[in-house]
Structure formats: structure tokens, C-alpha cells
Amino acid sequence: NAGVTQTPKFQVLKTGQSMTLQCAQDMNHEYMSWYRQDPGMGLRLIHYSVGAGITDQGEVPNGYNVSRSTTEDFPLRLLSAAPSQTSVYFCASSYGGTSGGARDIQYFGAGTRLSVL
């Protein structure tokens, strides 16, 4: 199984550019989420989804949009990139969604390293 796949692995943007970070999972997981990792701050939740068609904001949602049209995919969109969005982004998925699942193990992708100049 591929697990959680994130593309691209690296990206450099100029301020104001837009882009989409891709995340796909092949485990039929209901729950998917995006985190950003910054030095000294751990991982912070950006957006999450408990199933297709359902998304919600996490701790740091400003500047990011998400949608969930299929169970497998959960893309993260930066509409107008800012230097403050320079970070490493992780996508994660777990089995439980609308049916619950706080105990479910979350599986992480390898990350996308984004630099905004």
C-alpha cells in the first residue's frame, strides 16, 4: 500500500502566487487533515475533514482553503502565498470520521517543504 502520498515534495513560490498541495490516501480513511510544522512550534492543525464533502477549520486556517470531493483526496490550496506560509506541510489520515475515531491511529505523509520568497 502507498499509504498517504503528498506531492510535490519541495516547492518554491513567489509572494502572491497560488498553488495546491496534493494529498491522497489509499486506505479508505474517512478522516484527513493538514498540519504545518514550524521550528519550535510542533505541528499545528490547518484544516481537517471527517468525510467527503465535509471540512472544517483547525488552529491556523487563515490563508488556506480545502475541499474534499472524494474519500481519497484532500488538497490544500494557497490562494495568495505569503512568506509566513513558508513551512513544512504534512497530510494525515485515519479511519474514523463521522463515525468517530479519536483512538484511531493517524498516518502521515512524507511532507511538502514550501518556501515563499
Added chain:
Amino acid sequence: AQSVTQPDIHITVSEGASLELRCNYSYGATPYLFWYVQSPGQGLQLLLKYFSGDTLVQGIKGFEAEFKRSQSSFNLRKPSVHWSDAAEYFCAVVFTGGGNKLTFGTGTQLKVEL
């Protein structure tokens, strides 16, 4: 406010020495507790988890953790560290009623001296 604290930003140990990484949480009840490891340039891998029951839990790679309700702690331990254990370690919790949302500590970077 609900929070997770890892008080040690960096820890250096000699290969073969024992290791303890600290994690404390602030919450009125017992959350679900996890330890993840991140090797350089990699994603996060689950080491172990605690939901209820026996307060000493065993994980992968020879790691264990002990939940202490009175101290709101979930410290990670390993009796003998290997050079390959050098990585960043994250404590994470799911606060009950918070769905699947993980709240992470700020991480502890482990360096192993040969």
C-alpha cells in the same frame, strides 16, 4: 486551556545510555496520548499510544511510556539508546470531545553521541 508541553527542546545522550523524554498535558480529564517520531526529512511514525488501562505501554523500537495521572504526564523511555534513534520526538494528545484532532507538543530533538 488545553495544551501539551515538552519542556526539553534538545537532548543529547550517549549511545547505550538510557533515555527519558518528558511530556505534560493540561486538561481536566484524561486524553488519548501518543508519541510520534520524525526522522530527518521524513513523516511522522507512531511509536506508541495510551487510551486506558495499564499505565505502562510498550511501543515499537524498544520504546515504552508511562502515564501518570497525578502528574498529567506521559513520559517516553528507552533503556539503551541506539545511534539510529536520533530524531525528533513529538508527544500528541486527542482531547476527548475533540474528534480526531491531534494536538502536538513542540517536539524534542534527540542527538545520540557515539
